[in-house]
Amino acid sequence: MNITPGGVAAAEWTKFSSLRSTWITTAISVFLLVAFGMIASASFSGDGMTSIDLALSGTSLAALSVGVLGALLGASEYTTGMIRATLAAVPRRLPVLWSKSLVAGSAAFVTMTAGAFAAFAAGSAVLNDKVTGLGLGDDGVLRALLGAGLYLGLVAVLGVALGVLVRSSAGAIAILAGLLLIVPGLAALLPDSISEAITPYLPSNAGSAVMALTQADGTLAPWAGLAVFAGYVVVTLAAAAYRLKKTDA
Amino acid sequence: MVPGYQRRPESADCGTTIPAWREPSVVSMIQVREVTKRYGAKTVVDHLSFTAKPGQVTGFLGPNGAGKSTTMRMIVGLDAPTSGDVLVNGKPYASSKAPLREIGALLEAKAAHPGRTAVSHLLALARTHGISRSRVDEVLGLVGLSDVAHKRVGAFSLGMGQRLGIAATLLGDPAVVMLDEPVNGLDPEGVLWVRNLLTGLAAEGRTVMLSSHLMSEVSLIADHLVIIGRGKLLADTTVADFVTAEGVRVVTPAPDALRTTIAGPGVTVTSTGAEELLVAGTSARKIGLAAAARGIPLFELTPQNASLEEAFMDLTRHAVEYEASR
Numbered sequence: 001m002n003i004t005p006g007g008v009a010a011a012e013w014t015k016f017s018s019l020r021s022t023w024i025t026t027a028i029s030v031f032l033l034v035a036f037g038m039i040a041s042a043s044f045s046g047d048g049m050t051s052i053d054l055a056l057s058g059t060s061l062a063a064l065s066v067g068v069l070g071a072l073l074g075a076s077e078y079t080t081g082m083i084r085a086t087l088a089a090v091p092r093r094l095p096v097l098w099s100k101s102l103v104a105g106s107a108a109f110v111t112m113t114a115g116a117f118a119a120f121a122a123g124s125a126v127l128n129d130k131v132t133g134l135g136l137g138d139d140g141v142l143r144a145l146l147g148a149g150l151y152l153g154l155v156a157v158l159g160v161a162l163g164v165l166v167r168s169s170a171g172a173i174a175i176l177a178g179l180l181l182i183v184p185g186l187a188a189l190l191p192d193s194i195s196e197a198i199t200p201y202l203p204s205n206a207g208s209a210v211m212a213l214t215q216a217d218g219t220l221a222p223w224a225g226l227a228v229f230a231g232y233v234v235v236t237l238a239a240a241a242y243r244l245k246k247t248d249a
Numbered sequence: 250m251v252p253g254y255q256r257r258p259e260s261a262d263c264g265t266t267i268p269a270w271r272e273p274s275v276v277s278m279i280q281v282r283e284v285t286k287r288y289g290a291k292t293v294v295d296h297l298s299f300t301a302k303p304g305q306v307t308g309f310l311g312p313n314g315a316g317k318s319t320t321m322r323m324i325v326g327l328d329a330p331t332s333g334d335v336l337v338n339g340k341p342y343a344s345s346k347a348p349l350r351e352i353g354a355l356l357e358a359k360a361a362h363p364g365r366t367a368v369s370h371l372l373a374l375a376r377t378h379g380i381s382r383s384r385v386d387e388v389l390g391l392v393g394l395s396d397v398a399h400k401r402v403g404a405f406s407l408g409m410g411q412r413l414g415i416a417a418t419l420l421g422d423p424a425v426v427m428l429d430e431p432v433n434g435l436d437p438e439g440v441l442w443v444r445n446l447l448t449g450l451a452a453e454g455r456t457v458m459l460s461s462h463l464m465s466e467v468s469l470i471a472d473h474l475v476i477i478g479r480g481k482l483l484a485d486t487t488v489a490d491f492v493t494a495e496g497v498r499v500v501t502p503a504p505d506a507l508r509t510t511i512a513g514p515g516v517t518v519t520s521t522g523a524e525e526l527l528v529a530g531t532s533a534r535k536i537g538l539a540a541a542a543r544g545i546p547l548f549e550l551t552p553q554n555a556s557l558e559e560a561f562m563d564l565t566r567h568a569v570e571y572e573a574s575r
C-alpha cells in the first residue's frame with residue numbers, strides 16, 4: 001500500500017471522471033466540433049477553403065471548451081480546498097500535476113480525435129456542391145484530423161497548467177481565452193513587418209498549422225506548428241510545477 | 250517503552266498486500282522542532298517545539314489566531330517552515346513511501362470538491378496509495394456516512410463535512426491522527442462520538458493530536474496539553490499538572506500567626522483580605538494540622554482548583570489582549 005505513479009494517475013482519473021461538469025463540458029466540446037463542421041461544410045460555397053478546413057471550423061471553440069475543462073480541473077483544487085487533502089496524500093506534489101495533465105490531455109485527445117473524425121464524416125455528408133470532397137485516403141487528411149485531436153489534447157493540458165499556476169478559475173480561463181483568441185487580434189494591430197514575423201508563432205496559429213491540408217503563406221509547417229504549441233504548454237507546465245513545488249498550498 | 254501500536258489485521262478487504270510500513274524501532278509521533286513561520290513580516294509561529302507521543306491524546310490549544318492551523322499545515326508539509334523542521338514518525342513527511350499510512354490529517358472542514366460524492370472523494374484519495382474500495386466503504390461506515398455515500402459533498406452539513414474529513418484521515422489506518430478543530434459544527438452526539446473515536450485510537454497506541462481554542466473541548470480526552478499564544482509555546486504539560494497550581498484559601502481571625510506557623514521553603518502566602526490568605530506550595534491538610542497544633546481557629550480551608558478553563562484563560566489572556574488591541 002505505497003504511493004505509486006499509477007496510483008496517483010488513477011486518483012486523478014477518479015477526480016476527473018467523478019464530476020458531472022467533466023461530462024457536460026466534454027459533450028459540449030464534441031457538439032461544437034461536429035455542429036460547426038456541419039454548418040460550415042453545408043453553407044460555404046466560395047473557394048480558398050478545403051473540406052477539411054470546413055469540417056474542422058469548430059476547433060477554436062472546442063479549444064476554448066476543453067481548455068476551460070482543464071483550467072477548472074486545475075484551479076478547482078484550490079477554489080474548493082481539495083488541494084490540502086490532495087497534497088497531504090501526495091506530499092511530493094509534482095506527480096499530481098503530471099497525472100492531472102496526463103488525464104485531461106488523454107481524455108481530450110481521445111474524445112476530440114473522435115469528434116474530429118465525426119465532424120469530417122458529417123461535414124462530408126452535407127458538403128456544399130461547390131466544394132470538392134475529400135476522403136480519408138487523401139494527402140494530409142488523416143494528419144489533419146489526428147492533429148486536431150492532438151492540438152485539443154494539448155490545449156486541455158495548457159488549461160490544467162494555467163489552473164494550477166494561477167489557482168483561480170476565472171483567472172485561468174481569462175488567460176486561456178486571451179492566449180487563444182485575443183493575442184492573434186492584438187498582433188494584427190502591430191506594424192506589418194513585426195506582425196508578419198510573429199503571427200505564425202502565436203499559440204493558436206502555431207497549433208492550427210497541423211490541421212491545414214497544405215501549408216499556406218505565413219504559417220508554420222504542420223508538425224513544426226504543433227511542436228511550437230507544445231513548447232508553450234511545456235513552459236506553462238514548468239511554471240505551474242515551480243509554483244506548486246515551491247509555495248505553500 | 251513505547252506502547253506497541255497494533256496495526257489493523259491485513260484482512261481480505263484490505264485488498265493489496267501491505268509491506269512492513271514501519272520498522273518497529275521507529276516511534277510513531279509528531280516532533281515539531283524549533284519551528285518558525287513568517288508570512289511576510291508577520292511571525293505566526295515562533296520557535297515552537299513540542300512532541301506528540303504515541304498512546305496519548307495531545308490537546309493543541311490556543312486562542313484564535315495563535316498559529317495552531319499553521320503549525321498543523323506545516324506538520325503535513327502544506328506550508329514550509331521559515332526555519333526549523335518537523336518529523337512525522339521520525340522522518341520528514343514528504344519522504345514517506347505511504348504518507349496516508351503515517352498520518353491522517355483533518356485540516357479544515359470541507360477540503361473536498363462540492364461536486365463529488367463522498368465515495369468519489371475518498372476513492373480519489375485512496376487510489377493514490379492503492380487503498381481498496383472496500384476500505385473506503387469501511388471508513389464511511391465508521392463515521393456514519395454510509396447512507397449518504399452517493400450524495401454530493403456540496404449538499405452536506407458542516408457536521409457531515411467534518412465526518413467526511415475524519416473518514417479521510419482514517420483511510421490509510423495511520424499511525425498518527427491529527428485533527429484541526431474537529432468538533433466544529435458537530436452536534437453534542439457528534440462531539441461525544443469524536444471523543445470516543447480519538448480515545449479509542451490513542452488506546453490502540455496511535456499518536457492523536459487535536460487542536461481547539463476551547464479548553465472544555467479537549468480537557469476530557471487529552472492526556473497532554475500543548476498551549477500556544479501568538480505562535481509561542483506557553484505550556485507543555487499534562488492535564489493533571491495544569492490544574493493543581495492555585496493554592497489553598499484560608500480564612501482565619503489570626504492571619505499573621507498562621508503566616509509564621511506555616512512559613513517554610515516553597516510556601517508562598519498572599520493576603521487576599523483582612524482575614525483571608527491564599528497559600529501556595531503546601532496542602533490544605535498540612536495547613537489545617539499546623540493551625541490545630543497552635544490553636545489557631547480556621548473559618549475556612551478550601552483548595553482552590555482553578556478550573557482548567559480559568560487556568561487556560563489566565564495563561565493566554567495576554568496573547569489574546571495583544572491580538573485584540575492591534
Ligand SMILES: Nc1ncnc2c1ncn2[C@@H]1O[C@H](COP(=O)(O)OP(=O)(O)O)[C@@H](O)[C@H]1O
Binds near residue numbers: 313
Ligand atoms: N497564508 C497566510 N498568510 C498570511 N497570514 C496567515 C496565513 N495563514 C495564517 N495567517 C495568520 O496567521 C495567524 C495564525 O493563524 P492560524 O494558524 O490559522 O491560527 P489558529 O488556527 O490558531 O486560529 C493569524 O493571524 C492568521 O491571520
Ligand SMILES: [Mg+2]
Binds near residue numbers: 317319429430
Ligand atoms: Mg485554526
